[in-house]
Amino acid sequence: MRVPVSWLRELVEIPATDDVDAIGVRLVSAGLEIEDIEVVGDIQGPLVVGRVVSFDDEEQSNGKSIRWCQVDVGEDNGGVRGIVCGASNFVAGDLVIAALPGAVLPGGFAIAARKTYGHVSDGMLCSGKELGLGDDHSGIMIVEATTAVGSNAQDIIGQADQVFDLAVTPDRGYCFSMRGVARELSIAYASTFTDPASASLPTVTAGDRAGIDDGADRIIISELAGFNPAAVSPDWLQLRLRLLGMRPISLAVDVTNYVMLLTGQPLHAFDSAKVSGALRVRRALQGETLTTLDDVERQLDTDDVVIADDSGAVALAGTMGGASTEVDGTTTGILLEAAHFDSVAIARQSRRHKLSSEASKRFERGTDPQLPAAAAAVAIALLVEHGGATLVSVSEVDQRPATTAIAFDLQRPTRTAGIEIADSFAIDALTSVGCIVEGSQAVVAVTPPSWRPDLTDPADLDEEVIRLFGYDNVPSRLPRLPSGRGLTAAQRIRRTIAQTLANSGHIEVLAYP
Incomplete structure (x- = not known):
């Protein structure tokens, strides 16, 4: 994940005196591995x-x-x-x-x-x-x-900038976005974080163009009309895509890519004139095929999750769109899809089809089920502002399960680390990562944030508290061995007998390894 320092400074209150190396130290302390630091835009002359x-x-x-x-x-x-x-x-x-x-x-x-x-x-x-x-x-x-x-x-x-290249581990999928990395950096600095995904969907007519049969628990379809197909992405948006390693293509595609890089929520834009009826998430049918945007006709498996209209599959869900509904130079109507797919299903179908995409990398690690609405709102605002589009309707199906709290003993981090960690610190640490902590006894109820699917049991919470306490603050001590007390009475008798027999010419045979 490429992370420009200039963009981080917009989302996190970072001391002006901290250079790229100082920021890098904070990122490492947050558990993010830095593979490289690249200087970009260092140009002299006309x-x-x-x-x-x-x-x-x-x-x-x-x-x-x-x-x-x-x-x-x-x-x-x-x-x-x-x-x-x-x-x-x-x-x-x-x-x-x-x-x-x-x-x-x-x-x-x-x-x-x-x-x-x-x-x-x-x-x-x-x-x-x-x-x-x-x-x-x-x-x-x-x-x-x-x-x-x-x-x-x-x-x-833009002026010369520095870009971190971060290696994101599978359990930190939320850091495949500027939002996720900035949130972790704000915790490391104990500073203000500006959430770019705080927007809400406009109030418009509720549509009926979304459905779920299997493979997802939430989908939002926003219908936009009057889009100008000749509209181009603003320079600032193109620059940010390039800084993060993506090529600008067209306004509609650039907006979906930008919002994905910003928030971590992949989106897909369909040409509404090429879609028949509602867009439903379901499993692929026996013998069903789909030509994806890379012009490859794919034989679908019945375990594949697809987005389909009345004519059949039009996208390999969470992985790649279909060529038949692609936005192009004539598109004036857009159906913007934002969904929360089954991470295991997306991971399996990505490997099954040998098709890894920026979207599948994020979905298979687990995305935030609360993000689709906010991400769609950001994308809609950009398409309206720069593409002249008008929001017609928003269709939503929400089948998210209720969240459950985890019972957590506040003294568990102390026992695990072998050093005193105050209960108040444990509560503050869990709150800082977005958890809701309820209760005032030794055992509290902790509800993990929606963007942390990796926090599922007390051991995970234990790890978070110790990570924020600082591994460098946990002393490394060798265990003390008890002082020697010599042989036991039984050992002395056995050795005396063995030595006596050996002195008499006997040979001891060990009948076990």
Whole structure:
């Protein structure tokens, strides 16, 4: 899980004096393993917004196709410049990011006017990878049409940032999100946490486009109309996706990915014009097939959990959508799905089909059953603001089981750690991770938070208290061995007899190993 420091600072009150190393120490103390720390956006020299005026496609003798582009980078930057580009994901009129001669990109890559493919390329049109914003090298970055030509592109991609690459263990699935990591960091700092999933669904007409037969206990289908298929994701949203290692695709897809990375709740957008009737969660039928978004036709197993409409399966639930209901450049109506699926079923079908996705990684570790509504609310707000959509209705089926409390002895952490841990500390520690602690006796009732499916018994709560107490604060002592008291009377008699017999020429045979 990639975690930008700048984004963490928006969600957690972190002392301004704490650098990336100090923050890293706090993350490790929270039980999160740091695999790498990457510096991104460290760019020097002229990096500007340019407009592609025109271009010519040219085939080279080596079989490679390039574009000889005329790019307007603003009067102050030399006007129109000729730049060679190997990407093809843009059209005339698009705004792009151009590194001009004198710029130095991440990795020490210096830009200069160079002759290449028969032209003098007076700069470079940059992809996200070349700017140090993730690994996407499939095409150059396209920026919002409202950006001024010739303006400083650093204002778009942001200043230099540091990104933690965290290894998330299976029991900490909630940390596959900015929300989860920020919450843990706020506990480590004992500071304020701003919950990005505090939004509520707007009050609209209740729909009837959701259903559950098996494989889930909650699903919300939000219907939006009037969506502008030509709308593009704002620069800040594209930047955050790139920082977290994802490639911007389209506004509808980008919004669902952004909300997943922010909250930990995967979402899926269906083209409402391609869906017949309600969307139901059920098991796949015998002989049923589904062509997923990767254009692979999959033979479904009767244990697979799918989302189906009146025509059949349209998505492999919690794993990947179907090609038949994909949002595209003509989509004007969206059915936004947010659900809480059976984690075991999702894990099994992901392995069965050898299909691991960002969504399945989260569902198989267990997601927060309370998140679908808040995540849908965040996504709806973005689609309305940037896509011009209107929320028509919200359909919900909620079959979540009642939560149960765990009886917990407050002295258990003391016995486990071998050091005195005050009852008040145990209560504060459990409360800080989101538990509800009730009772005033030695044994209290603890209700784990909805985002912690790993807290199921007293031993789990015990571990949380000791973790927050600090493993470094638990002394390591070797057990004291009792002083020697010599042989027992029976041992002395046996050894005397054995020695006497041996002295008489007898040989002792051990008849057991």
